[in-house]
Amino acid sequence: LKAIVIDCPKTFDAPVADPERFKAAAKKFAKILLDHPVCGQGLPAYGTNVLMNIINEAGTIPTRNFRFGRFDKAAEVSGEKLAEVATARGGKATHACHPGCVMRCSNVYPMPNGKVCAPIEYETAWCFGPNLEIGDLDTVAMLNYICNDVGLDTIDVGCTLGVLMEAGVMPFGDSQAAIAALEEVAQGTPLGRVIGGGPTNAGKLYGVTRVPAVKGQGIPAYDPRSCKGNGVTYATTPMGADHTAGYAVTANILNVGGTVDPTKKEGQVELSRNLQVATAAVDSTGLCLFVAFAVLDNPEGLPTVVEMLNAQYGINLTVDDVIALGQNILKVEREFNKAAGFTKADDRLPEFFQIEDLPPHHTKFDITDDELDEVFNF
Incomplete structure (x- = not known):
């Protein structure tokens, strides 16, 4: 099965509980995106x-x-x-x-x-x-x-x-x-x-x-030996080697949302954990993953996302609620994998990343199994 095609003769707008509040939040969020160098300059210029x-x-x-x-x-x-x-x-x-x-x-x-x-x-x-x-x-x-x-x-x-x-x-x-x-x-x-x-x-x-x-x-x-935060994500995300599940390139390479040295092991587990939680939450909203660049750098980013959610659905979520949502999603995904027969032994990178140097940095992936097993300690 490659696809399911639904031919719908009518279209409709998604219901919004408070349209004016939603429009105001969406306008604010669009400005947050366009003011960011990645979302507002790099991506619009070259994709x-x-x-x-x-x-x-x-x-x-x-x-x-x-x-x-x-x-x-x-x-x-x-x-x-x-x-x-x-x-x-x-x-x-x-x-x-x-x-x-x-x-x-x-x-x-x-x-x-x-x-x-x-x-x-x-x-x-x-x-x-x-x-x-x-x-x-x-x-x-x-x-x-x-x-x-x-x-x-x-x-x-x-x-x-x-x-x-x-x-x-x-x-x-x-x-x-x-x-x-x-x-x-x-x-x-x-x-x-x-x-x-x-x-x-x-x-x-x-x-x-x-x-x-x-x-x-x-x-x-992104090679996990010189972008080690991504390496942690590749190893541990329930979906397999998915860069989008916890895109540590942000802090490892682009200096977005802080800076974590991509060639050193320190800080990579925490970075991947936080990004996987945030990404699971953002994915559930239907927003494009690329909003993360601006959200990570602008303290108004995530609260504005929460404001849009509250306006659309007529609810009263907090930022902490959204973070808890991301954590719960990951727990459910991991429970599914466990029931399917996956174990912590599957949360590992191929061996050659640990034994072969990567030119030009000549680094290996040196985050231990015990450290990888700590990613979902929340």
């Missing part, structure tokens, strides 16, 4: 792929299946390059993914074959770019397009292709081989079925131990 050059410069961009932290052709698949090419071809460097979005970080990328890929996100540009040592934006777009067409997650597919390149099925950096392999998914060939099965499955079938995945889900575009 999420504004991160490519930033993460590469930070030495945290997983390259060649997580062997290196920098890629010498990162600029060729960056947000700046995407904006240049998309605009020249009549596409859009950025646009709103839905009416009313003030950040407008989506994009429309026309491909040489006349088709359109929309959008190309940073994590997608990473997994089909630096991760595979491919420095060509049109290749990234084509791989993205195929994933959209057949209904596959780009991060998982990129990690799977990295494992296959590790196994010698195709060379690193071979654009055409990667495209040809991914096209086999729709054909239902043995290789296509392997790719569709994800990175953990591919590693088992080809005898590869260097598999960047947690709980079967591919690890995204």
